Amino acid sequence: MSRPREPALADLEAEAARRRPAFGRDAHVLCDNLVRIYKTEGVEVVALQGLDLVIDAGELVAIVGASGSGKSTLLNVLSGLDVPTAGVARVAGVDLLSMTARDRLRYRREVVGFVWQQTTRNLLPYLTAAENVELPMRLAGGRRRRDRAARAGELLELLGVADRARLRPGEMSGGEQQRTAIAVALANAPKVILADEPTGELDGETSEEVFAALRRVNRELGVTAVIVTHDPAVAGQVDRTVGIRDGRTSSETLRRASSDGRIVAEEYAVLDRAGRLQLPRDFTAALRMERRVRLALERDHIGVWPQDAEGEPGGAADGPEPGGEERGGAVSGPGRTGDG
Numbered sequence: 255m256s257r258p259r260e261p262a263l264a265d266l267e268a269e270a271a272r273r274r275p276a277f278g279r280d281a282h283v284l285c286d287n288l289v290r291i292y293k294t295e296g297v298e299v300v301a302l303q304g305l306d307l308v309i310d311a312g313e314l315v316a317i318v319g320a321s322g323s324g325k326s327t328l329l330n331v332l333s334g335l336d337v338p339t340a341g342v343a344r345v346a347g348v349d350l351l352s353m354t355a356r357d358r359l360r361y362r363r364e365v366v367g368f369v370w371q372q373t374t375r376n377l378l379p380y381l382t383a384a385e386n387v388e389l390p391m392r393l394a395g396g397r398r399r400r401d402r403a404a405r406a407g408e409l410l411e412l413l414g415v416a417d418r419a420r421l422r423p424g425e426m427s428g429g430e431q432q433r434t435a436i437a438v439a440l441a442n443a444p445k446v447i448l449a450d451e452p453t454g455e456l457d458g459e460t461s462e463e464v465f466a467a468l469r470r471v472n473r474e475l476g477v478t479a480v481i482v483t484h485d486p487a488v489a490g491q492v493d494r495t496v497g498i499r500d501g502r503t504s505s506e507t508l509r510r511a512s513s514d515g516r517i518v519a520e521e522y523a524v525l526d527r528a529g530r531l532q533l534p535r536d537f538t539a540a541l542r543m544e545r546r547v548r549l550a551l552e553r554d555h556i557g558v559w560p561q562d563a564e565g566e567p568g569g570a571a572d573g574p575e576p577g578g579e580e581r582g583g584a585v586s587g588p589g590r591t592g593d594g
């Protein structure tokens with residue numbers, strides 16, 4: 255009789271993958287361990303360092319972060335303009351790493367729409383607002399002239415600039431140009447709209463109008479919207495703000511209405527699948543945490559302590575002593591201080 259075959263490592267990995275639901279399996283926008291390295295004159299810049307992001311269909315999400323944190327790199331990848339070095343990037347079921355040139359063209363024409371900060375990048379100066387909106391439809395083909403004109407009219411109406419249809423960009427205000435740009439981005443009924451600082455060149459009141467227009471298309475057309483912004487007024491009005499730091503997702507702020515109708519914002523650190531999280535810089539600076547910290551699993555939280563000069567836990571922080579038996583190791587496992 256032959257002996258039962260020992261399971262190979264690949265079988266065990268496949269089995270483990272079968273049992274665990276795939277990360278972001280149902281997400282509309284998915285970045286899994288996304289890496290983008292730029293190489294210029296022998297110098298490497300790691301703009302995205304294993305970024306994870308999951309956005310559901312129909313969400314309106316703001317992406318915030320300091321200059322150089324990787325926001326534009328992320329948006330360039332999602333818009334199909336740039337190819338990441340490694341990882342997974344998927345939008346509306348399209349794998350952005352394995353697209354052919356033809357797929358990429360179709361993706362950029364039909365699956366995503368974008369709005370850039372510079373109004374001049376969004377609209378052609380010698381076309382009217384209506385002609386600008388019709389242009390992507392003409393390039394994609396498939397619609398009759400009358401249909402294109404009707405759709406352009408509907409979109410300009412939805413964006414509140416129907417009365418500007420016959421004007422060229424130079425004859426419109428900055429806010430009107432950006433609202434027209436949103437209509438252009440929506441021309442081919444994309445599933446996702448990406449906007450990079452769409453209110454960056456506008457004053458407060460006008461930027462509120464443009465943001466309100468983005469919110470309206472998100473709500474009324476159900477299009478998923480991802481907006482990179484420095485504008486606290488924009489970031490403060492979306493349900494979810496994702497903070498990026500050093501090329502990784504570091505925090506999320508969720509906003510919800512409380513029982514008395516007030517909007518409550520709760521900020522969370524993002525825990526990635528490898529168990530990594532970024533502690534806020536002001537927290538680590540306040541407790542002079544550098545390089546090593548001590549961790550302890552408590553019943554309902556994990557304590558983090560700076561390593562003090564003597565190497566004993568709890569040196570600089572007020573609060574409970576870290577639990578656990580191993581003073582040197584400091585991480586107590588479940589069943590010691592934890593529940594299970």
Ligand SMILES: Nc1ncnc2c1ncn2[C@@H]1O[C@H](COP(=O)(O)OP(=O)(O)OP(=O)(O)O)[C@@H](O)[C@H]1O
Binds near residue numbers: 299324
């Ligand atoms: N084409 C490029 N070649 C080399 N390095 C680049 C390139 N584009 C971006 N970088 C670098 O990658 C990092 C992330 O840049 P990115 O533009 O994505 O940041 P950002 O958060 O959008 O910044 P900002 O808010 O200033 O636009 C930075 O260190 C930047 O210098």
